[in-house]
Amino acid sequence: MERGERWINEDSEFRKAYVIADGWAIRYKLLEDGRRQILNFLIPGDLVGYFSLLFSTSICTVEPLTPLVVHSFTPEKAFDAFRQSPQLAVALSWLAAQAERQLDEQLVRIGRRKATERMAHLFMEINYRLLRAGAPPQAAKHFPLTQPLLADALGMSHIHTHRTFRELIRAGLVSLDAGKVVLRDRNALSRLAGFDSSYLEQGPLPAPTREALAR
Amino acid sequence: MERGERWINEDSEFRKAYVIADGWAIRYKLLEDGRRQILNFLIPGDLVGYFSLLFSTSICTVEPLTPLVVHSFTPEKAFDAFRQSPQLAVALSWLAAQAERQLDEQLVRIGRRKATERMAHLFMEINYRLLRAGAPPQAAKHFPLTQPLLADALGMSHIHTHRTFRELIRAGLVSLDAGKVVLRDRNALSRLAGFDSSYLEQGPLPAPTREALAR
DNA sequence: CGTTCGATTGATACCTGTCAACAAGAGTGG
DNA sequence: CCACTCTTGTTGACAGGTATCAATCGAACG
Numbered sequence: 001m002e003r004g005e006r007w008i009n010e011d012s013e014f015r016k017a018y019v020i021a022d023g024w025a026i027r028y029k030l031l032e033d034g035r036r037q038i039l040n041f042l043i044p045g046d047l048v049g050y051f052s053l054l055f056s057t058s059i060c061t062v063e064p065l066t067p068l069v070v071h072s073f074t075p076e077k078a079f080d081a082f083r084q085s086p087q088l089a090v091a092l093s094w095l096a097a098q099a100e101r102q103l104d105e106q107l108v109r110i111g112r113r114k115a116t117e118r119m120a121h122l123f124m125e126i127n128y129r130l131l132r133a134g135a136p137p138q139a140a141k142h143f144p145l146t147q148p149l150l151a152d153a154l155g156m157s158h159i160h161t162h163r164t165f166r167e168l169i170r171a172g173l174v175s176l177d178a179g180k181v182v183l184r185d186r187n188a189l190s191r192l193a194g195f196d197s198s199y200l201e202q203g204p205l206p207a208p209t210r211e212a213l214a215r
Numbered sequence: 216m217e218r219g220e221r222w223i224n225e226d227s228e229f230r231k232a233y234v235i236a237d238g239w240a241i242r243y244k245l246l247e248d249g250r251r252q253i254l255n256f257l258i259p260g261d262l263v264g265y266f267s268l269l270f271s272t273s274i275c276t277v278e279p280l281t282p283l284v285v286h287s288f289t290p291e292k293a294f295d296a297f298r299q300s301p302q303l304a305v306a307l308s309w310l311a312a313q314a315e316r317q318l319d320e321q322l323v324r325i326g327r328r329k330a331t332e333r334m335a336h337l338f339m340e341i342n343y344r345l346l347r348a349g350a351p352p353q354a355a356k357h358f359p360l361t362q363p364l365l366a367d368a369l370g371m372s373h374i375h376t377h378r379t380f381r382e383l384i385r386a387g388l389v390s391l392d393a394g395k396v397v398l399r400d401r402n403a404l405s406r407l408a409g410f411d412s413s414y415l416e417q418g419p420l421p422a423p424t425r426e427a428l429a430r
Numbered sequence: 431c432g433t434t435c436g437a438t439t440g441a442t443a444c445c446t447g448t449c450a451a452c453a454a455g456a457g458t459g460g
Numbered sequence: 461c462c463a464c465t466c467t468t469g470t471t472g473a474c475a476g477g478t479a480t481c482a483a484t485c486g487a488a489c490g
Contacts, residue, residue: 015423029323032409037323051312054305056421059316059414075427079301086294089304090269096311097266101274103318108244108252111325111370115477146436155326157479162438179436179487194247199274206271208230212290330445361468372447377470394455394468 001068006061016072018048023068024144028152029060038153040102041065041126041145045133047095053078066144090205090213101199102129110155113193115164118154121193123174127183128200141183216283221276231287233263238283239359243367244275253368255317256280256341256360260348262310268293281359305420305428316414325370328408330379333369336408338389338398343415356398 001007007025025042039060042048052058053075082089105125109118123143130140151161168174173189175182183189205213216222222240240257254275257263267273268290297304320340324333338358345355366376383389388404390397398404420428 015421029319031323031327035327037326039319039322051308051315053424054309054312054420056418057413060319075421075424076430079427079430082301086297093266093308094269096315097269100266100311100315100318103315103322104244104254104275107254107318107322107325108246110322111252112246112250147438148436158436159438159480160478162436163478166438176437198272203271205269206230206290209268209290212294215291215294362470363468373468374448374470375446378446381470391469 001064001070003064003066003068006063015049015053016074017050017053017078018070018072020044020046020048021069021071024065025062025068026065026149026153027060027062036152037155038149040099040106041153043126043129043133044135047092047099050092050096065149086213098200098202105199115154115156115160116167117193118156119150119161119164119168120173120189121195122150122154123181123183124186124190124193124195124197125200127186128197132200132202141186142177143181144179145181146179216279216285218279218281218283221278230264230268231289232265232268232293233285233287235259235261235263236284236286239280240277240283241280241364241368242275242277251367252370253364255314255321256368258341258344258348259350262307262314265307265311280364301428313415313417320414330369330371330375331382332408333371334365334376334379334383335388335404336410337365337369338396339401339405339408339410339412340415342398342401343412347415347417356401357392358396359394360396361394 001023020042022044025048026038027040027042027048028036028038030036042062048062048070049058078092102125105121109121113121126143127140131137147161147165148158150165151158154161156164165174168189169176171188173183173185173192175184189195204210216238235257237259240263241253242255242257242263243251243253245251257277263277263285264273293307317340320336324336328336341358342355346352362376362380363373365380366373369376371379380389383404384391386403388398388400388407390399404410419425
């Protein structure tokens, strides 16, 4: 898939879910007057449209930010797999649950953090997720994000986003390189954001759940 | 459970999930400096802690707003039930998916709507959900919400929340009655909020998913 | 070579947060 | 029963954050 193509879940009669193999995408909602809120950024390893298999209409849009490679699966395949392996069902549920935790944090970011905190926090989250997904440490510091995208993700105007971004640059925390955001000082960013990665960590299943699953 | 008791998921060694039978609760996160973001309001019929069965640490707090009656179930019971009835597993997943749609909309509300729109939109959502859960039309217009709660849910200061609330009262859209929010003019609220209920509607499962499940 | 999009800047208005203060009611403990 | 405290609701003044408007510039694109 190419950047800019609109990959709206609602239109596809033949419903599928996807896992992103390579590239970035965004999931967003539009208001009638054009205001846009980006709900989350989708990177390799992320699940797309899993829950939308349960609804006949989609309420949001997914759009590639870069050339995108995805794996897809149908509801039939999913249920067949679940019957053979409850572990797989739990694994997919885990991914969905993880995504919901990120939504929770996105809510805190927008609702209760100040502009610079918001931006720094988002950068740290993406960095963490890229590393978790297996990106090399250097690659995990480069984001293909424009200021309008940041604005719509952080719930600010693009102009204020620009000023906030400049502030982070001036403080030496980030920089711009060929249209890409580059993290320069993750420690300082983390401190500024009050970033606590615990909501992103992948521990083992709790013992009771593990035992119940094994039976 | 009584109001004010803290019902933190993290502390309970014996992990369970819950369905609210009666009463209201909130799910929220706190920042270190005391800022609080309410992620959602929980009303009868809502699922609590379902996904947290998959994690060993909780990242948010759940707290009753009113006297609360809940049903609980353990991971073992859940998995046993799923083995007997895939339909039940899908039903629970549907509830979780529905909750995520509400999170999406909460993000749009906070990120891209103005103060009065935010408040009106939240009121409409809760009204819709109460009706969907079987509340009588009159009861579905009365919310046990205080201004500090609204503030932390809408991502605004409690003072500005007060001003915004006064504005809705002045316009005759809502009123205060014995500490409760009362909806007076749902049509006007809906119009002001730009409320579109499609994200809350419960249609049938899409055909491919239904067929895959039936096999 | 127009056109579009992103980055950038300055001026201005306004929305929103903060500070300070007080009233009223609920609950608490003496 | 009376302080006393805590929460909620309320108001005004004020500062500051943020949005909006207007405009320029460069790069990418067709």
